[in-house]
Amino acid sequence: xxxxxxxxxxxxxxxxxxxxxxxxxxxxxxxxxxxxxxxxxxxxxxxxxxxxxxxxxxxxxxxxxxxxxxxxxxxxxxxxxxxxxxxxxxxxxxxxxxxxxxxxxxxxxxxxxxxxxxxxxxxxxx
Numbered sequence: 001x002x003x004x005x006x007x008x009x010x011x012x013x014x015x016x017x018x019x020x021x022x023x024x025x026x027x028x029x030x031x032x033x034x035x036x037x038x039x040x041x042x043x044x045x046x047x048x049x050x051x052x053x054x055x056x057x058x059x060x061x062x063x064x065x066x067x068x069x070x071x072x073x074x075x076x077x078x079x080x081x082x083x084x085x086x087x088x089x090x091x092x093x094x095x096x097x098x099x100x101x102x103x104x105x106x107x108x109x110x111x112x113x114x115x116x117x118x119x120x121x122x123x124x125x126x
Contacts, residue, residue, distance in 0.1 A: 055101050056125040060116045064090030069112045073123065078104045085123060088116065101125060 066086055073085040079099045088095050103125040110122050 058123040060120045062090045063117050064088040066110050066112050066114050075105050075108055
């Protein structure tokens, strides 16, 4: 009924106890400091993978400022999947937004230097 979740490394070993449910699975995670053994829940095992609502639209996932617009991010340009389109600075980090699909850019809704909110439309494809 009880299961040990433990971390092991050369320097130390820590243990915590939690109740294991019948459908839980034990997994081991490895990193530079050692191994973690933990449990996954049925809810975690059955989670749905993230899929964007509309692949033909790029929306901001976080509020921020458009700090760079790449040459490929102009209306009418044809781009390949993975082509960098713009960079957003949010929480002191710069995130490069790449094309999620092969396609032709229909509309660019933002400009360099503009502040954007969460879920705001940035670029749409034909």
